[in-house]
Amino acid sequence: MADYKEFLDSINRDAYHAGEYQWEEDGYTVTRTYHYSPPGCHSSCGLLYYVKDGKVEFVEGDPLDPCANGRLCMRCLNRVEAINHPDRLKYPMKRAGERGENKWERITWDEAYDIVERETRKVWEEYGPESILCTKGTARGTVWQLHYFFQAAFKTANVAHIGFTGYACYLPRTCGCIAPMGDFPIVDASQAHPDRYIADEFRPPEVLVVWGNEPLASNADGYIGHWLVQCVQMGSKIISIDPRLTWWGARAEFWLPVRPGTDAALACAWLNIIINEDLYDHEFVEKWTTGFDVIKEHVQEWTAERAAEICQIPVEDVIGSARLFASGNSSAIQWGLAFDQNMSAMALNLAAVDLMAICGNIDTPGGWLLVHNAYNVSRGSDNGVKWVDPEAAKKKATMHYVFNTDGEDFIHQAASEAVLHCMETGEPYPIKMWYAQSTNELACAAMDAPRLYKALKDIPFIAYADPFLTPTAVALADVVMPVAMSCERNSARSWWTPVRTLSKVTSYYEAKSDEEIIVELGRRLNPDAFPWETAEDFVNWFLTPQAGLASFGTKASANNQLDQKRFSEEFPFAGDLEGLQKAGGHAYDKFNATYRKYEKGMLRPDGEPGFATPTGRIELSPFTFKVWGLTPWPYFKEPPTGPVTSPGMFKEYPLILTCGGRSFEFFHSEDRQEPTMREFHQWPLLTVHPNDAERYGIRDGEWVWVESDRGRFRQVAYVCEKVKEGVVHAEHAWWYPEQKAEAPYFFGTFDSNVNNLTRAYEAGEGGVGSAIKNGICKIYPYREGDEMPYQVVADRDSWNEIIPGSDPYEVY
The missing domain is CATH 2.20.25 (N-terminal domain of TfIIb)
Incomplete structure (x- = not known):
C-alpha cells in the first residue's frame, strides 16, 4: 500500500x-x-x-x-x-461451594443484581463507600462507561488497578505530557485526515523513534501499528530503542538494546548532545518554550559516555542516534510501556516531551500531533466524581492519604499500593467489597500476584463480570455475570479520532453488554445518576454536547471551552448513535487534523495563541511538576535490584529479567482459549541468548525455571539472538484454560506468571512508575517432578510471606 x-x-x-x-x-x-x-x-x-x-x-x-x-x-x-467459544460465560451464577472450588449455581440477572445491591448497601451502612473497591481491565472500550459506573453507582473514589504498582500503564505518559504541554501527543501517521496519506499537508516522519514498544503487535492506545509501516514505506527512517530485536529494530538505522530500566539515562544523553552540539530548533525554543536553561544545566552531567556505560550500548550509537533524531525536519517518538514501567517514569516522559519540543516537532506534519477526543466526545475517567460520597472522596486511597507522601494528589484513581495496604491492615479503613468488570488481576496486572491473591481472599464479597470464567473469578468471586463481546453491543468511542461506533449484530445466551449492566445495576444503586432507560440512551448521552467537560486521564487537563463550543456547532451526530452507525460508523473532527494549533489559539480556553499550560508555553521544566512534588527536570534512577544497586544479589541472580513484550496472538490475558491462537503460540516463551542458554544448560523448546529471591515460574525456552547476552525476556499474562480450574490449580495461572517475581510497592517518584520490566533472575532447566508454583502459592499459601503493615514502600 x-x-x-x-x-x-x-x-x-x-x-x-x-x-x-x-x-x-x-x-x-x-x-x-x-x-x-x-x-x-x-x-x-x-x-x-x-x-x-x-x-x-x-x-x-x-x-x-x-x-x-x-x-x-x-x-x-x-x-x-x-x-462462538463454548467456554464463554452464558448465564449469571453465584458460588455454590467454597471460594476456589469452581462450583456454581445458575441464577437470573435480577438475582445477581439483588446480591450486588444487597452487599453494596450493607457496606455503605456498616463501613462507608470508601470500603468498596472497583476495578476494570485494560480494555479501553469501557473507560468512560465503567469509571462513571463505579463512581456514580457505588459512590466510591476507590477505583484502581489493584496490585499494579505505580499506575504503571499509560497514566505516567498522560500526566508526563499534560504537565509540560497541556495536551496529549501521538505520532502523526495521517490518522486525523479522512483522506489519510494523500492529505495535502501530511508528511510522514523523517525519523521515527520506536521506543519501548512493538506497535505492530500491541496496537497501543488509540493507535494502529501498521500506520507506521506505511510511513516506513514512504521513507521514514527508524531508531529502535528496545531490549528486544523487533521488526523495527531489524530495519533500523540504529537498534539500541538498552539495559532494561535505563531508558532515562539515554534520554538525558540525547538532550545533552542535541543542546551542546547546537542541533535544536532555536526559533521554536525561544518563542514557544520556557525552562530551556534549567534543562540545559541539569543534563550537562549526562555525557554520551556515561549513558553508554549505564545502558550498555556503544557510545557511537548514543551519539549517532541523537544526531539522526535531531537532523529530521520531522521526527517523532512512538512511546510504549517502557516509559511507564520504569523507576524514572515521570522524568523519562518529561525527557521525551523536551526532546520533541527543542527539536520543534510539536503539532507538525510527521511530528507529534496534539489530539483531543474527536469533537470533544469525551467522558473522562473522573466523569462520575460528582456522585461520589463526599466523605468517601476525602478518604480515597492515595499515597498522600495512606502514606503521607509529599505533593498534591494529581491522579484521579486510587493508588494500588495504598489500596493493598488497606486490604492487608484494615488501616485507615478496611476493604469489604470488590467489584471487578472485565479484568483478570491474578493472571495479568498484579505485581506480586501471590501477595495480592492472599489479600483479596479476605475481602468478604467479590462480584465479577467478564466474557469468560478466568482464574481470578474462580479463585475469588461470589457472583459472576457474563459480559457481551464487541459485536454484541451498541456503543461508541472517540479516543482519539475519529468518533467510531460499534453495532450489535448478534447475541450470546444471556450475556449483557457493559453498557447494559451499567444502566441496569446503576439504576438500582443510585437512580438519580442513571436516568437512562436503555444502554443506547447511555451511549447517546456520551455523544451529546454536555459531554467533554472532563478531559481524559488526569485532573491536570484543561477544561477546553473552545472544544465544547465546537462540539455543539460541528458534530453532526450529537446524541444520535443510530445515525452515526448508519452513516458508516465514523466521523472525523478537523480539529485533530489541524497542524500548529498553538499558533491559531486552538489549545487555550481563552482562545489566545499558545499551549494549555500556566505559562502558555511548553514548560521544559514544568511548574506543575513542582506542585505535584516531582523533580522538574529529566533524571535517571537505577532499578531497585540490579548490577549497580544490589551487586551481591546480582551474583546469585546474574541475568536481567524484562517482560511484557506483546505477541501477535494475544492481548494481555485474552484469547488463550482459541485453538488457532494456541496453534500459533502454544506456550509462554522465555527468550534467551544462545550464549546464556549454553552457560546454564538450557535447550530450545524445553521448559525452564526463572527464579529470584521472590520465587519462581516456568516458561519454554526460545533460544535466539533477539535479546543480548545477559538479558532474558519473559511473556506475561499466561494461563491455561484447558487445565483444571478449581483450587489450587486456577488454570495454572501461577505456574508461568512472571509476577511471582515482581514486587508491589516498588514505585518511582510521586508513587508513579514501577520496576516491573527490570528485575534480576537466574535460569535453570525444569525437571519432571519439580514442585510447581501453584502448590506453594494456592495450596500451602506460604510464598512471599508479608507481615501486614511492614510495607517496604518508604525504602524505595
Missing part, C-alpha cells in the same frame, strides 16, 4: 457496498462496523461481520474504512472463535 491513491483506486466500491451500513449477501447479513473490546486491543478497526441465523460466521476487514483500510491483525480475523 506504499502508493495510497493507487490502493484506493483499486477497491471495487460496488462490491463492498459503498454508502451502505448493512446488506444481504449470499444468505448472510453483512454489517459495516468497528471492533473494540471485549476482547481486543486499545484500537478499533473497521470490519464487516457476516451473520447467518444469528451467528457470526465470518469476519473481513473493510477496505472502505479509512482508519485501517481493511487490514486486520490475526486477533480480529479470529474473532469468530472467540465469539
